[in-house]
Amino acid sequence: MDLYPAIDLMDGAAVRLRQGDFDRRQGYGDPRELAHSWDEAGINWLHVVDLDAARRGEPVHRDLIRELARDLRCQVQTGGGIRTEADVDGLLEAGVDRVILGTVALEDPALTRRVAERYPGRVALGLDYRQDPSGRQEVAVRGWEQGAGRSVQDVLAEMADLPLAALVVTAIARDGMLQGPDIEGLEGVLATTAIPLIASGGVSSVADLEGLARLSVATPPLTTAGPDPGEVEPGLRRGLAGAITGRALVDGRFSVEEGMAACKASA
Numbered sequence: 001m002d003l004y005p006a007i008d009l010m011d012g013a014a015v016r017l018r019q020g021d022f023d024r025r026q027g028y029g030d031p032r033e034l035a036h037s038w039d040e041a042g043i044n045w046l047h048v049v050d051l052d053a054a055r056r057g058e059p060v061h062r063d064l065i066r067e068l069a070r071d072l073r074c075q076v077q078t079g080g081g082i083r084t085e086a087d088v089d090g091l092l093e094a095g096v097d098r099v100i101l102g103t104v105a106l107e108d109p110a111l112t113r114r115v116a117e118r119y120p121g122r123v124a125l126g127l128d129y130r131q132d133p134s135g136r137q138e139v140a141v142r143g144w145e146q147g148a149g150r151s152v153q154d155v156l157a158e159m160a161d162l163p164l165a166a167l168v169v170t171a172i173a174r175d176g177m178l179q180g181p182d183i184e185g186l187e188g189v190l191a192t193t194a195i196p197l198i199a200s201g202g203v204s205s206v207a208d209l210e211g212l213a214r215l216s217v218a219t220p221p222l223t224t225a226g227p228d229p230g231e232v233e234p235g236l237r238r239g240l241a242g243a244i245t246g247r248a249l250v251d252g253r254f255s256v257e258e259g260m261a262a263c264k265a266s267a
Contacts, residue, residue: 001213001239001263004047004077004198005038005256006246007031009061011052016247022055028250031064038249039072041256045097046076047168047200047244053081054102062090069095079126079168088115092122098165102126106139106155113162120163125195127152128170129185137185140172156193164195166241171201178204178247181212186240190217196241203245206254209262212243 007014010022014031017024028034035046048068052060059081069076069091079100082088091099105112105125116123129137129152137152152169169189171182181202190197199212216239243263248254254262 001265002044002198002242003209003256003259003263004045004200004242004244005043005249005259006047006049006200006244007034008049008051008246009064009080012061012064014250015051016250017051022051026247032068034250035068035072038256039074042260043074043256045242046072046074047246048076048078050078050080054079055081057081057083057103059087065091065096066094069097077124077166079124085111085115088119088123092119098122098124100124100126100168102128105159106150109158112159116162116164121165123164124166124168124198125155125159125162125164126168126170127155128172130172131182131185137188152189153192156189156195159195160193166198167193167195168198168200168244170244178202178251178253180204180208181243183211183215186212186215187217190215190238190240194219194238198242198244199240200244203243204248204253206258206262208248209243209245209254209259210265212240213263213265215239 008016009031014028014034015025048065050061065078075097077098077100078091078096079102082099082101083104088099101112101123128140130140131137139150139152139155171185179202181199186199203209216237219236219238
């Protein structure tokens, strides 16, 4: 499991929101300084989200993201406000390693299919959810401000055959709250898709990362994009591909080095 330190961009600064609420944000200064400090610590991936773009549906911090992709040694994945094929082309051609499609994936599935097939292994699907009293995980869109009226499982069923690099799942109620990840919800998603899963929301400690690294479920039923069923080892289990953390790192609850060591428990 890889550690994905996160930088959320708003008004040119690194910020963290609480439960996706734009009115409940805390600033963490210059995103460049933060990114370079983590890069020097040896991270494999940096997770960057343009919150302004996610809300407005148009690029805001695109130049800064290109700069980070150019200057950092680590790989960069980014999301927020990516709505067109030109957005995807521009970011990947500028050196971003992976783009995350959120709102557009639900509103324009055909576009998602085209870019996923054009860039196999470089397009991820971002699903941010709120859980209702019945346990249903409803996907939120447009900077988490609107409900999509569809569940995580519904969307995954539609995208099952695409050559996606990863699935980034965020429990909005846990995001920025330092109350621990949604283990039960993650288990449910792991059990229903073969797409590599990156967890986001709630990480507050090394123990949380260790718990995520130990999380595993039986391999889900194969899709048409997967290998022949006869080639899969019976009883094979799979875990998370990565864990995103932002506030816990910038608040000093653990270091990047400690976080990466905790993630190695899944190796």
